[in-house]
Amino acid sequence: MNHVFKKFPIIISMLFIVSLINSCCPRNISNDYMLSAIAWKQTSAEARALSYQAFGIARYRFDEIKSEYNGSKPLAVIVDIDETVLDNTPFEAALILGDRSHPANLRQWTDKADAPAIPGALDFLNYVNSQGAEIFYLTNRSEKDKTATMKNLTIQNFPNVSETSVVMKTDQPDKTGRIQTIAEKCSIALIIGDSLGDFGGFYSRNLTIEQRAELVESKKDAFGAEYILLPNPMYGDWEKTIYRYQRNLQNSEKRKLLKSVLNAFSR
Ligand SMILES: [Mg+2]
Secondary structure: OOOHHHHOOOOOHHHHHHHHHHHOOOOOOOOOHHHHHHHHHHHHHHHHHHHHHHHHHHHHHHHHHHHHOHHHHHEEEOOOOEEOOOOOHHHHHHHHOOOOOOOOOOOHHHHHHHHHHOOOHHHHHHHHHHHHOOEEOOOOOOOOHHHHHOOOHOOOOOOOOOOOOOOOOOOOOOHHHHHHHHHHHOOEEEEEEEOOHHHOOOOOOOHHHHHHHHHHOOOHHHHHEEEEEOOOOOOHHHHHHOOOOOOOHHHHHHHHHHHHHHOOOOO
């Protein structure tokens, strides 16, 4: 008994050190639930083909809209940035391989300005630019990231990158107001994004899975016509919806919630 009491201070000290390590340092957490999404995005020819398909439809629609347009405002195309024209999969892959959670090293990645272009985006936007239409890069990256974002777009040779054409997040993540501001001066031909929130009036935070589906059903004719959507199986509001907008969930909790929404047949 005495022996145990002698060791008691040592045990308490060890517990204190363990809790200190847990509170101050990134924990060893498994991000494996994102593994196949990132592998698909980075390696599948299908992901590449889907990007070409999206920008191919965008060009087809842009030509149609332009040929029918006789308004006085200039035509404009709005593109989201992340996973629409710039590919952040190297950042997502580094999280997986480093066993870290978002947003670890996000600033480092953004400052590097090294995200490659999404296939098809550059050709499409150069075409839009050559046709005399305006281009707006409408992102929910923060104002602090504007210089690095403009640098990244410029390095990748995107056209018409300027202080006014690159529109960062305001106090509102909802893009509707910023789209309306652009619409005051331009006639918006197309909006291209990887998330419903990229399209005006589609801001879907705090909605349920069913409500998001209903929102798309109510405007289904707009997709492929006014709105062009690229695939993003890695992250987005679709994922936050499953987590019921809870932040800082452990990966085990995320995995549990992801499994809970699956629709499986019963044998
Ligand atoms: Mg995006």
